[in-house]
Amino acid sequence: MKRLWPLTARGTGALALAIGCFVLANELGVVELMYFGMLLLAVLAAGWVSLHLVRRTDRVTRSLSPDVGTVGRPSTVVARVGVRSPFATAPGTWEDGLPKGVSGIARGSFPAIGSGFIGTEKIVELEYTITSARRGVHSLGPLTVTSTDPFLLTRRRTVFSDHAKITIAPAVIELSPLTNLLGDAGGTLHSHTNHLGQGADNLVARPYVPGDSMRRIHWRASAHRGDLMVRQEEQESTPDAVVVLDRGVLRFTGDAMSATGADPGFEAAVSVAISVITRLVHDGYAVDVIDSDGTPLADRIDGNDMTAVEDVRTRFAMLTARRDDSLQRLPKLFHGVVTGPVVLVVGRLDRADAEALGPIVHHSSLPLLFAVAPTPDALDRAHDAGWHAASIGPDSDVAVAWSTAVERGVSRAFR
Structure with missing residues (x-):
């Protein structure tokens, strides 16, 4: 910081006038000018003392x-x-x-x-x-x-x-709702094997507990037991969704790992991720937020819990990229489970990545993929594998990309 000149314009003028008075008093022999110059210096000194010697x-x-x-x-x-x-x-x-x-x-x-x-x-x-x-x-x-x-x-x-x-x-972008899928996007994560071999003859009933939907009451079992019973395999719960934000620095730039806000591509990915989380939770989904290596980026968020969304948004303020690249190993995390929407947000995406991610499609009712920097043929390959994919670069209209992908996915889901 530059050193401040201690006098104002008025003070500088007073100092110049005092010096001038001393010079003229010496040249003209007018003693009064000497006194006047000394008075000006005394006033300047008093002003300086009032600022520097009075403790505040x-x-x-x-x-x-x-x-x-x-x-x-x-x-x-x-x-x-x-x-x-x-x-x-x-x-x-x-x-x-x-x-x-x-x-x-x-x-x-x-x-x-x-x-x-x-x-x-x-x-x-x-x-x-x-x-x-x-x-x-x-x-x-x-x-x-x-x-x-x-x-x-x-x-x-x-x-x-x-x-x-x-x-x-990060900025939250207003996205169109997924209300058309509520109730049709799948329940909580469950194993394939929990449903294999189940039919009308091997229904599992359990005692009714407060909060169970009346539509799940098994009236025949209730009459037999004398207590209300509900169908176990028809549990109705908040529909699930999974948001995956790939933070592998190799798919962005080195700046994404060194500091927040340094890489526009990573910033776009983080903004899209929190926007999707906000949209899903607002629509009633329970959302799991994970990295592509399976690391949870936040605690599970219950449907309509917008306070938890704000907490996640605050946590995302300090999110940076990581060194490892585990995107192609992501399908292993979905082995043996089925869920509702799966939204994958990545940086660079090529054809090999799209092919490796293909198996996830079979574990989701609505697989959505958004890439910051896809190669020309990557999105086409992702579409062929069943993803509803779009590009979300820093200059892209994310709301339009989201609406297009969702509409394509909903139309396929209801065919």
Whole structure:
């Protein structure tokens, strides 16, 4: 930070006038000019003393509204400066430090503070708006206040080293609903073997518990037992969905692993993933969120639990890529299970990847695949394998890509 010239324009003029008075007093022999020059210097010295020798205790706290920001959306920052000063202070200016990737006008006028006792603290609120272009955790600060003496002759720059961490979550894109599939997308994950050989003659009934649907009551078994019984194999539960976000850095760039917000392709993938999660949970699906190596990226989210979605969005604010590439091994995770929609979000996708991912299609009622950087023939091969695939590059219209893939998948599901 540049060293601040301690005098204002008025103070600089007063200093120049004092020097001029000394020169003229010496040349013309006018003693009064000497006295006037000394008076100006005395006023400058008094102003400097009022700024530097009067002790002031200050503290800075910041708050962000909303508590978690969103990429591309404005957020309001309120900085509260606590000031204790026995003397009145003149107005000044302030400026808050903004990190790279965060824009806004974080400066303004600092109001005058009236005199008060040492123990009395006065709070000055400074408000400004920021917009972040990068996901992640950013640091605001330091706050710089430039104050002047009551005569507006001298000035002092005070730098408050307090920093505040703010969290910027990925952008959520509004996607069209999947309400047409509710009830038809499959129940909770279940094994193929649990259904093999079951027919009308080997129904399994269990005692009724509160919360069971009346449509599941097995009236014949209930009459035989004297208690309400329900059909075990016809359990109705919140339909399941799985969202897979492949974080393999080899399918993005090295920047995706080093820092959040550094790789546009990875940012697009993260934004699409959280948008899909938001859409599915809002539509009533219970969603499992995993990496392509099977690592859970969040706890299981129950249908309509939007609070949990916000928690996941906050966690995604700090998500980066990982070193291993396990995308082609993903089908092993679905061996022996059947679920509802499976939404796979990847970076680079080639023909070999599309062929390797083909078996997952048979374990999902609605297999959706979105690739940031697919090769020309990769999406065609994915379509041939049964995926409803689309490209979601940084410049793509994700909402249109989602609608197109979903409509294609729904039409196939109801053939």
